[in-house]
Amino acid sequence: MQVLKFGGSSVANEKNIKQVSSIIRNALSKDKTIIVVSALGGITDLLLQAGSMASNADNEYKQKLAEIKERHLETVRLLLPLTHQSSILSAVIQLNNELEDICNGIYLLGELSDRIKDRVASFGEILSSRILSSYLEVTGLDNTWVDARQLIITDSRYTRAHVQQEITEKYIRNYFQSAIGHLFILPGFIASNEQGHTTTLGRGGSDYTAALVGAATNATEVEIWTDVPGMMTADPRLVPHARTIDNISFQEAMELSHFGAKVIYPPTIQPLLNKNLSVWVKNTFAPELHGTLIHAHTQSDGSIIRGISSISKVALCSLEGSGMVGIPGFSKRLFDALARQSINVIFITQASSEHTICVGIDEGAIRQAKQVVDEEFKNEIKEGRVNPLDIETGLAIVALVGDHMKSHTGISGKMFGALGRNGINVRAIAQGSSERNISTVINASDVRKAINVLHEDFFETTYKQINLFIVGTGNVGKRLLHQLEQQFQYLQKHLRLQVRVIGLANSRKMVFDDKGIRLSQWGEALDNGLKMNLHDFIEEIQSKNLRNSIFVDVTANESVSMCYDALFRKSISVVACNKIAASSSLHNYQQLKDLAREYNCLFLFETNVGAGLPVINTLNDLVSSGDTIQTIEAVLSGTLNFVFNNYNGERSFASVVRQAQEEGYTEPDPRLDLSGKDVMRKILILAREAGYPLEMDAISNNSFLPPSCMNGSVEDFYKEMEKYESHFRQLYEEAAKDHKKLKYVASFKDGKAAVGLQHIDAAHNLYHLYGKDNVVLFYTTRYPEQPLVVKGAGAGADVTASGVFADIVRAARI
Numbered sequence: 006m007q008v009l010k011f012g013g014s015s016v017a018n019e020k021n022i023k024q025v026s027s028i029i030r031n032a033l034s035k036d037k038t039i040i041v042v043s044a045l046g047g048i049t050d051l052l053l054q055a056g057s058m059a060s061n062a063d064n065e066y067k068q069k070l071a072e073i074k075e076r077h078l079e080t081v082r083l084l085l086p087l088t089h090q091s092s093i094l095s096a097v098i099q100l101n102n103e104l105e106d107i108c109n110g111i112y113l114l115g116e117l118s119d120r121i122k123d124r125v126a127s128f129g130e131i132l133s134s135r136i137l138s139s140y141l142e143v144t145g146l147d148n149t150w151v152d153a154r155q156l157i158i159t160d161s162r163y164t165r166a167h168v169q170q171e172i173t174e175k176y177i178r179n180y181f182q183s184a185i186g187h188l189f190i191l192p193g194f195i196a197s198n199e200q201g202h203t204t205t206l207g208r209g210g211s212d213y214t215a216a217l218v219g220a221a222t223n224a225t226e227v228e229i230w231t232d233v234p235g236m237m238t239a240d241p242r243l244v245p246h247a248r249t250i251d252n253i254s255f256q257e258a259m260e261l262s263h264f265g266a267k268v269i270y271p272p273t274i275q276p277l278l279n280k281n282l283s284v285w286v287k288n289t290f291a292p293e294l295h296g297t298l299i300h301a302h303t304q305s306d307g308s309i310i311r312g313i314s315s316i317s318k319v320a321l322c323s324l325e326g327s328g329m330v331g332i333p334g335f336s337k338r339l340f341d342a343l344a345r346q347s348i349n350v351i352f353i354t355q356a357s358s359e360h361t362i363c364v365g366i367d368e369g370a371i372r373q374a375k376q377v378v379d380e381e382f383k384n385e386i387k388e389g390r391v392n393p394l395d396i397e398t399g400l401a402i403v404a405l406v407g408d409h410m411k412s413h414t415g416i417s418g419k420m421f422g423a424l425g426r427n428g429i430n431v432r433a434i435a436q437g438s439s440e441r442n443i444s445t446v447i448n449a450s451d452v453r454k455a456i457n458v459l460h461e462d463f464f465e466t467t468y469k470q471i472n473l474f475i476v477g478t479g480n481v482g483k484r485l486l487h488q489l490e491q492q493f494q495y496l497q498k499h500l501r502l503q504v505r506v507i508g509l510a511n512s513r514k515m516v517f518d519d520k521g522i523r524l525s526q527w528g529e530a531l532d533n534g535l536k537m538n539l540h541d542f543i544e545e546i547q548s549k550n551l552r553n554s555i556f557v558d559v560t561a562n563e564s565v566s567m568c569y570d571a572l573f574r575k576s577i578s579v580v581a582c583n584k585i586a587a588s589s590s591l592h593n594y595q596q597l598k599d600l601a602r603e604y605n606c607l608f609l610f611e612t613n614v615g616a617g618l619p620v621i622n623t624l625n626d627l628v629s630s631g632d633t634i635q636t637i638e639a640v641l642s643g644t645l646n647f648v649f650n651n652y653n654g655e656r657s658f659a660s661v662v663r664q665a666q667e668e669g670y671t672e673p674d675p676r677l678d679l680s681g682k683d684v685m686r687k688i689l690i691l692a693r694e695a696g697y698p699l700e701m702d703a704i705s706n707n708s709f710l711p712p713s714c715m716n717g718s719v720e721d722f723y724k725e726m727e728k729y730e731s732h733f734r735q736l737y738e739e740a741a742k743d744h745k746k747l748k749y750v751a752s753f754k755d756g757k758a759a760v761g762l763q764h765i766d767a768a769h770n771l772y773h774l775y776g777k778d779n780v781v782l783f784y785t786t787r788y789p790e791q792p793l794v795v796k797g798a799g800a801g802a803d804v805t806a807s808g809v810f811a812d813i814v815r816a817a818r819i
């Protein structure tokens with residue numbers, strides 16, 4: 006014997022019923038079969054609405070009844086050939102007439118008791134099962150329609166009746182032992198009490214019917230056919246990559262069902278568990294898929310966590326006070342008070358200090374909870390020994406579920422680490438001693454992010470999704486976007502990172518795309534975007550609240566750099582080639598670093614010094630391994646090195662500078678390079694990273710640029726430099742006559758930094774430095790005489806973009 010149950014969506018219309026019939030035909034070829042069927046999708050709600058309208062003297066109930074009748078008549082007309090419709094049509098009409106009589110009675114009395122509610126609701130399953138039975142009959146599958154009310158006996162708790170197990174089991178067993186035939190059709194959900202009145206088993210009760218029948222007949226197979234592929238690792242509406250769970254234990258299934266994954270009605274499990282029977286959850290619309298097998302014993306498939314689930318609209322109620330410590334009975338009184346109002350407690354936690362008891366309840370019950378608890382403890386509240394009940398709303402519970410958690414250390418650490426890295430504040434925690442479930446209460450607005458982050462950490466062997474927000478599409482930004490596009494597959498395949506650009510902006514426009522901006526067409530997307538507003542851009546990043554978000558600053562703009570702190574406070578890492586923040590006041594620099602640390606994210610700015618060269622990382626490695634930076638000697642300006650390597654008086658100094666700008670080495674405002682300001686920023690950043698609390702105004706700058714060149718616009722600057730050609734030529738010739746080169750050198754020694762133009766002879770470490778290269782010599786406790794040297798291209802859009810790229814990957818892998 007096998008039992009197959011079909012849910013409301015599986016029999017919602019004629020097309021679906023045909024699909025169901027083909028599954029039944031296939032099952033029948035294997036064994037005797039009992040089919041349990043729910044009402045046509047949506048009908049139970051319509052029935053209850055009609056009943057409630059009638060009781061409120063709302064004439065619209067007739068409309069609802071007409072709708073119910075028409076749905077069933079239409080289904081019959083579409084399913085069956087005209088020649089075979091008459092008997093089932095008259096049965097449907099008769100049942101609808103009966104329903105109408107009951108509703109008319111409700112209307113007249115103006116009253117709808119739970120008993121009558123059950124009677125009204127029962128029509129859904131009766132109608133659907135009768136239609137299915139007729140259709141199967143007509144298509145050659147002889148079957149017997151069985152009234153479940155004759156077999157399933159309950160108490161009289163209408164709308165959620167409790168099954169009398171022994172007698173029910175006996176009735177079912179006896180009936181099917183003696184029944185002739187191979188195929189039986191039963192309405193799910195409905196039962197009767199000892200007086201023969203119709204009762205129902207609660208919403209989702211058709212699963213329960215199937216379990217009762219399966220257990221009583223010792224069925225070889227119980228199958229729940231539904232509209233999802235099985236139990237999923239997470240709600241697929243929240244986690245697009247959620248996957249079907251192949252195997253799950255009853256206990257795990259119960260935990261997941263309780264916490265939101267309503268694929269199977271929790272009471273279903275008990276009868277099956279008692280008989281050690283398994284149940285399949287299968288998809289009616291894709292029967293070839295494996296589905297989920299729920300069985301009595303845990304079977305390890307290597308995964309420790311079986312699923313992640315959530316409950317929304319949770320309120321946290323805290324009862325707190327010194328008067329509670331060490332006094333027995335407080336929790337009992339709290340729970341009794343809530344129970345008196347039938348308030349379901351879904352979460353409990355109490356710290357060992359016994360100072361607070363915290364319970365999670367449905368948000369809809371907060372008013373009653375407040376009233377009843379404050380009343381219960383009114384004396385203690387009056388005496389100041391207990392505070393009035395504190396209630397917080399806007400919360401949700403997210404839970405990890407898995408039988409195997411108990412034999413593994415580090416699961417909660419991993420869970421809280423993942424939540425913390427993404428700025429998700431955990432308000433309360435509960436873990437039962439069975440260690441099958443770790444539940445956290447978090448803000449409702451963080452649920453999507455939390456479930457995705459946890460899913461990624463615990464299930465996705467495929468990849469981690471990284472969400473980038475990039476500001477700046479100039480020289481460096483363009484190259485970065487190109488590199489990201491080029492490396493997309495590589496990152497996914499080799500680093501398991503799916504890096505998407507969700508937000509992009511320049512000074513004029515901004516655009517967002519939650520699915521990721523198509524990088525081959527980012528220019529077009531940006532052109533069609535909104536007018537750029539930095540405040541809105543940052544707010545949008547925050548409100549999107551996406552996991553693994555990284556902000557990338559590829560501008561040279563101060564306002565952009567001033568947004569970092571707001572992003573850190575949301576645990577969003579910042580990658581910047583913009584040097585303004587790291588070279589701003591020491592206070593701001595330190596505060597940003599502290600914030601990033603506090604909020605578990607990263608502030609990365611490797612490209613601030615030496616573009617794509619590993620200068621800051623090398624320095625950090627030295628420092629963190631216990632070395633001390635004693636002296637730094639460096640050429641840190643790609644632009645100035647390029648200019649002095651290429652200027653020999655044959656063409657004007659200004660034209661060489663212009664070439665540096667055209668080749669993408671200069672700052673957007675090249676005066677920052679020529680004045681030495683850019684080099685000052687860089688040596689300042691190195692000194693700070695080495696642990697010295699330096700300020701910009703403590704750095705001496707021996708600038709060679711005539712002060713008037715700094716006035717006006719960038720074009721004025723070029724014109725002004727032409728006027729000083731003889732000055733630049735003289736600088737060159739003075740060095741050249743002694744066979745020396747001009748190098749703009751930055752140094753840091755004894756806690757002091759200086760930058761300026763120097764004559765460098767051939768024996769000097771800095772002499773052989775060509776093109777736009779940079780070099781940094783670190784003299785440290787471990788490298789006292791022969792410095793640790795980092796050397797290579799120190800400017801250029803491509804190398805800088807690759808340095809930014811490397812920082813993005815670093816931030817993505819935390």
Ligand SMILES: NC(=O)C1=CN([C@@H]2O[C@H](COP(=O)(O)OP(=O)(O)OC[C@H]3O[C@@H](n4cnc5c(N)ncnc54)[C@H](OP(=O)(O)O)[C@@H]3O)[C@@H](O)[C@H]2O)C=CC1
Pocket residue numbers: 476477478479480481482510511512513514537539559560561562564565582583584612613615616643669670671672673799800801802805
């Ligand atoms: N070039 C190099 O070798 C290196 C550069 N860097 C740093 O890289 C950064 C970028 O340099 P580069 O690409 O050459 O500069 P660009 O001037 O070419 O590009 C700057 C980008 O920033 C945008 N922008 C400016 N202000 C704002 C704002 N308020 N809001 C939004 N976007 C803004 C600009 O927008 P729009 O397009 O609308 O003008 C532009 O897209 C600089 O900080 C530089 O110091 C670091 C190391 C090496």
Ligand SMILES: N[C@@H](CC=O)C(=O)O
Pocket residue numbers: 612613614615616641642643644645670671672678683799800801
């Ligand atoms: N303008 C800078 C670029 C890198 O920071 C330079 O010339 O070095």
